[in-house]
Each structure stands twice: as structure tokens, then as C-alpha cells.
Amino acid sequence: MAFVILLIIGLGLLNLYSSVESSPAKSGLFTTQVQWYVICCLAMIVVFAINYHFYDAAAYWLYGAAVVLLILVLLVGKTAKGSSRWIELGFFSFQPSELSKIAFALCLARYFSQYPKTEGYRLGDLAIPFGLLAAPTILMLMQPDLGTAMLHVLIFASVCVFVGLRTRTLVGLGFSAIAAAPLMWFFGLKDYQRLRVLTLLDPESDPLGSGYHIRQSLIAIGSGRFIGKGYLHGTQTRLQFLPEQHTDFIFSVLSEEWGFLGAAFVLILFFALIVWGVSVAARSKDNFGSILAFGMVSILFWHVFINVGMALGIMPVVGVVLPFFSYGRTAIFTMLVAVTLLLNINSRRSMFE
């Protein structure tokens, strides 16, 4: 599986190069990304070497640290495009909300493995996990960072399904989610967020705003046709018709230049990674490892599904990156931690006695 991961990383870098090559202002990002990969990979050796049970012990501390960072962001964060998501550390800035995904998944794994319920969890049993979800999610909505907040909810829901819910609880939660939707729509979302959802339903309704982004993305993807326009020959990309082409819409760059063949190939690689991750979770001998592995898989899966869905126009535009493809230092770190933990759990499966 390490080969698949390296292949994804390699293709991601290749594609990033293409996405920033035409824009002088961004051409430095590729080098930064490569440098950052090198630094992170060294860090991953450490993450891999430590027995994952150490993370079990450190889970609540890490979660606490993540929440503190999220509060710090609101206080001293760097603001860009109307939301404050970064903490400046002089030589570099990072996004606590990215790290929070890992910390949150660790925390859930610890909680559920500490309190196993063989007959499935009831609603009452979920009070504390809900609390664990609420803290980072609310802080993120305050930034506002709708995408990452939504991801936390999805990770939480995935893990809950994995550890097993009572049918009644599941149905109840489903109904409450449906009931909460209108409330969320009218009171939870900001105007521009509502617009993005509406745009999804009818891209033509806002041809110059967020509809424009989707439109350009669909054109980029579609115009790649079956075999693509060729590497570094994506016109939508080179001519900057694509918005956020090195982050949110990086998949459109790939699809334009490599066509259906290339884009499907990358999706299959992600598919393989995720399926392998699920098998790691399924085969892990201890609850913590199993739930943690599943948490990591959910992080990867939801990122891939939402980001690609966004580019394809079947998901609303929320800033969710494509693992190993989008530019972003904290995001790379997060994704590398996720796969390293999977490798870690996988390698210690048989050692756990």
C-alpha cells in the first residue's frame, strides 16, 4: 500500500506543478510543497515508529491542544477572504482546524474503545461524544470554516456507525438531522453559504459568483474529454479560468489535462487506499486501533468525496482539499498523519498481544 500512497503523492505533486506553473504569483508554491513533504516525511518516521497505543494515552491531551488552538485562531488568527483560519508562527502559518480532525478522531477512538457497548450505543451514550464534537465544530463555524466543521460532523457520524448504534438511535438521529436541516438553513448558514447550496442546484442562477466557479470547473473537466489535453496543456488552467485551481479545484486541473483516463485512474488509487484503510480497521485486533483506523479512513474518504464532488458539481463549494493533491502545508501534514497511522496500525496488527 505504501506504493499506492507514494504514487498518489507523486501524481499530486506533478499535478500541482501544472496548476501553478502558468501563474507567476503562485509558481513558488510547488517548491514549498516539495520542501514541506520532505519535512513531513521525516516527521512521519516518528509518527510511524511510536506504537499507536501511545496516541491512545495522549488522545485527550491532543484534543485539548487542538481546541485551544482553535480558540487562539479566533483571537489572533490571520484573516483571509473573510475568515480567520491561520495561526502565524513567523516562518510559517498553519490551520488548527486541519489538525483538529486528527485530534478529534483520536479522541473518539479513545472514548468508544474505553466504553464499549456490545449491544450498540443509545442516544444517551452519545452525550459525551456529542460534546466532543460540539467544541471544535462551533469554534470552526465561528471562523467561519463551514467545510471543516462539516467534515467533523461526517467523521463523527462515520465513527458512530462503525462502533454500532441501536437502530432506534440511528433512526432518531436521522430524523433529527432532517428536522434540524431547515433550522440550520435559516439560522446556521450565512447568506453566501446558502447561495452556494442553491448554486449547486442551479449553477446558472449565479453565473458570475459561485456559479461561475462551478461552471468553469465543469468546463475544465468536460473539455479534457477521454484522454485529456495533455500535461501542462490545460487551457482552463493555464489561462486561470479555474478558481482556486491549486487548492479546492485541483481535481479539475487533473481532469482537464489527463482526461477521463487520468482522473479515473487517480480515483481508483484513492479507492484502493480507502478500501485498504477499511480493511485495516476491520482486521485490527484492538478496539482503539480499529476505531482510529476507521476515523482516519473517514477523514480520507470524505475529503476525496467532497472535494471531487465539488469539482464535479454534485457537492456545494466548501473549502475541502483533495488529499495529497491540493496545496496546503497543514493539509499535507494531516493527510500524511492519517495514512501513517493506518500503516502504523496495520503493521502492529499481529504484534498486538
Place this chain on the structure above:
Amino acid sequence: MIIGKPSGEQGGFAEDQERNPTPYYVAIIIAFLILLSKLWYLQVIQGTELADQSDRHRIRDHRIPAARGIILDRNKEVLAQNRPSYNLFFHYASLPKEERLPFLETACKEYDIEFETAKRRYEASRDNQPVKIKTDITRDEVAIIKTRSMTFGRNFPLEVEVESIREYPHGTMGAHLLGYTAEIDKPRLELPKYEGYRPGDLVGKTGLEEAYEEYLAGVFGWKRVEVNARGIPIQELAVEKGIAGRNLVLNVDLDLMKSAQRALGTSAGAVVALDPRDGRVIVALSNPSFGPSIFSRPIPHDVWDKLVNDPKHPLQNKFAAGMYPPGSTFKVVTALAALESGAMTASSQVTCLGKWKFGGRDFRCHNEKGHGAVDLHRAIVHSCDVYFYKVGFQMGIDVIAEYSRALGLGARTGLDIVGEKGGLVPDKKWKEETYKQGWMPGDTLSAAIGQGSMLATPLQMAVVYSVFANGGTLYRPQLLDHVEDVNGEIIKSYEPEVIRQLNVSKRNLRLVHSGLIGVVNDPGGTGGRARMASVTVAGKTGTSQVRAIGAVRKHVSTLAYEHRDHAWFTCYAPAEDPEIVVAVLIEHSGHGGVMAAPIANQVLGSYFQLKRKREGRPEPESVQAVEIGDEDAVVFEPVAEEPGPAAGDGSITD
């Protein structure tokens, strides 16, 4: 039941137990199938359409106007050509919204542009299309902008684009003849002739620029440019060069035009010179004129108002569209009609006592004392009105009108520029239709001396006199000699075009012709001021009544400008074998013999001088006009003409 239930019987989380991953695999497969199917739909099913859209976004086709053909005179002197104009464009798309206006304001200060106007244009623009904020910037400004855009790279918001604009090297000279170019207007765009033109294209308007648009315009080229999301050109993908327009070589002689212009000075009027042997137009001048280049751009209001409200009407083409009563220059038509219809022979005599009492009114002659007994020759030489009243009355209007039309009056001559007017030959039918009145014998008397409702353009009178000069052939006047391509290869030649051969006796033509020689050369002839030492000139003076001035003689200088008569002089030379016909009309100046004849004389003088020079022959001692006494407008001897007293519907002069 438990969802996500481990495969143990109890479910839940038993250690050492593998969980069943199948449901998750299924969910993941479904999720990826959703993504893949949408991908397939976009890239394979909709691929072609979306690829087209992507091309439409990034590819802009610009038409490149072809270089417009140039216009040359008969000696290949340039009359109209092109020059590059550097225009400054504001590429606002390369700036964030909030920086655009501040930048524009700074740029306007720096390049001396009116900010409000530029701002209006910016606000009216759409689709990130660059806005033209200044035309014809200086070369220094071009250099500054080029240097800056090198420093700033592709996103520098100012850009210089070069455009070819029409230039007329001789300024206002010949503007009415050449016409001008301007942006095509809505009505034209709808005409089949202008198929393929688009709003904003420059097109010939009026004059030759309009008449020969199809040759001058050439064929548009294309430039396919790739633009980025902000509409900034990134690279040229393909260029298809247009075909340059064809050049027009005219019959017009620029040098002669210039001397006609000098002779006219500041007088409002027109000079037309034709070659009577083939109808080629050598001079076609209307004065005052305008600079045709001003129409290449939006015209400032004050400039436009000045042009429109000028009492001398600089925009009017006086030689082809200015209609005036031809006055006594028309008498040749009456004379020919009389001889041909038998109303009069060459020796028939009429007694002129200074006026003719007819229908209870006095029809005056310009010579109050009367001319005594006059035959045809004397009548023409002294321009005796009474003679022509009587002859006209004898023939009736129908005969006069018939011969007028035969000689080309009352209809356009067919000159190859747009906007020519046909004048008017009044007759019974016309008066009935226009005024619901019957034709009166008095109307015939006025028509016989070229007054009343009779109207002709200077060009028409030149054509009429050409017929007398060449012995009965009516040619279509032609400005254009041939069309050639950029390499000088002749594309199309214009042969002389005979409109009709007049079925009149050569003898009658010669009788009139000798009268015309007398006008200039006999003692007391009204056209003495056109006499030349080395060449025999034949011609006729005329004064066309602007308003009835009453019986009281007034010196022309005491009248308001717009109340003064128009002066005519139409002539040809050399009388024995004419090669040039000149018609001169000076608006509101008094009488032909005094005002127009000297101008015709100067044009003829220059013509023969230029001819000798070009043929390399030594110049004669003098081609100057013979000095003729005083230049006073009121002459009491029967030598020159003067305004006669009014007689109702147009009194008489000459």
C-alpha cells in the same frame, strides 16, 4: 439490530474479533461509482460540447481591418492615405475592483485625459472588454507605456493599440470629392452592400470614399488570440492576413484643384472642370471645405456646430449638390432650342428697348437703355434678356424643357459619387403637381433666361457646355480613371461613357459656339474678364437672382450677404479645339462677368501653364488675362452685367 455490527454473534466490540467490512466496501464502491459516472458524463458524453465552451472562453477572434486603398490624382499625387494612430486602452480587468477608478484617475492626470469621460466609458463597458480612453497618443507616450508594461508584465492595465486612420494630406482640399470615413451607422449595416460589416467598422461616407467602398475597403483579416480569464491576450494562435484595399486613380488634377482653390480664395462657391472630349472631371471643388479627417473620430460639439451653422455651408457639396438658377449661362440652351425648333434663325432680329411689356408687366433687360436691334450672335455676346424672352415665348416651355433635358439638365449627370442632385427643369406638369397652378406665359419668359424655378448644379452646367465644346456629345462626367492594386496592376479601367449623341445640326451648335467666343472676345462682351492672350476662350456669364431687389439699382456691397446674387461663368478653351470646360459659381457675390469670369480665367491659365510644363515646352510670354478696366460691381456700360430690377417672378440680369 445493530448497524455496523461486528461479525460476532453478540455484536458490539469484542476484542480479537475481525469486523465485517463488506457494508463499508459497498458504500465506498457506490460513492466512487457516483463520482466516476459524473466524470464519465462530463468528459465523455458532454465532452465535446464543454470543450467547445472552453475554446469559446479562451479564444477571441479579432478582425483585422485591411489597409484601406489610397486615392491618387491623375499624376499619382496622394489625396487620401492611411496613417497609424496609437490609442490608449484601459484593461481594467487586470485590477481588483476597488483599485480601478483610482488607477484610472492617476492615468488620466498623467496622460492628460478628461477623467469624467474616461470614467463614463469605463462604467459603460462590459465583459472585461478594454476601454479606449485616448486616441492618437504621442510617440513619447507610447514609449512610456511600453516601458512600463515591460516592467509590470502582462497585467499592466494600460495598453496601446494601433489603428489605421484615414489621412488627407491636403487638408480640406477636395473634401467633398473624396468624402470621408467614419464608423458605420445603423442604416448602412442593414444594407446588403455592407454585408459582413460590424458596428465600429470604418466605412466610406460621402464622396469617393463611399462610392468605391467595395474597392477601397479590401478584405478583412483575422487574428485568433488566446485570452486568459481576465480577457488579457496571452498568445496569438493564428493570423490570416486580409487583402489590402485597391487604390483609386482619379482623373482629377491636384495642381489644378489647388489653383482653383487659390482663385476662389474665401468665396463660397464651386469650380468644375471637365475634359469635353471624354467627360473626365479634372477639377471638382466646393468652397469652403472641411477637414475630412475630423469624421474619423467623434466630433466635438463645438466643431460640429460651427460646421453646421456656418453661413457658407462648408459641408455642402456645391459642385454636385448645390442647385442654383443657372441665369444667363442657360441662354445657350434657349438659343439652341430656338434654332433647332425653327423659332428663330441666326439672322432673325429682335429689338431690345431695355424691357418688354408682357401680360401687363415689365420684363426688363439688364441693360436699361436697351440693346437696340439684336440677332442671335449679339444676343449671346451682350446677354440680351429681351431677345431671349421673345424667343422663349415663341417656342413655349415644352420646347425649352425638351432641349434642357436633352442637354442633361433636370437629371443627375451620373457622376460617380453619392449625393449628386439633379436640378430642376420646370414645365407645365411640374407646376401643376407642385403648386396646383397652371403654367403662365411669364413662367416661360423666366425659364428662357435661366431664372424662375430653373435649377442646375455647376457640374450640370459644365456638362451642358461640354456638349457645345465637343459638337453634340453628352458624356457622363467621370472622376475615376482606373482602379489598381497595391502593385500598380490595373484592376479596372473606366472608359468614357457617352450618355447620348444629340440629334442637332452641327451648324446650329457652331452658331451658339461663335456667340460664346464673342462673349469673351468681342468688344463689349460680358465675359471679357476671362479673355486670354494665347488661347481663345469661349464662355458665358450668368447671374442668378437670389431675390427680387426691386427696380432701384443697388451697389452689390450695400446688400446683405445672403441677398446678393450668385455669379456664374461657364467657358471652354481653346475655342477651336476645346480640351477643357470650366464652370464657376460664386455664391452671393454679384455678377458673373465680374466675379466668376476672372476665376475661370485663372483656372484656364493654370491649366495651359501646367500642360506646357508637363509637356516640357517653354512657357509663352504670358498666359495672364487681359486687363479689363475696373473691378467695380456696377458697370454702366453694356460691357459687364449688373443686377437688373425685379420683375415679379425673378427679374433679369446679364
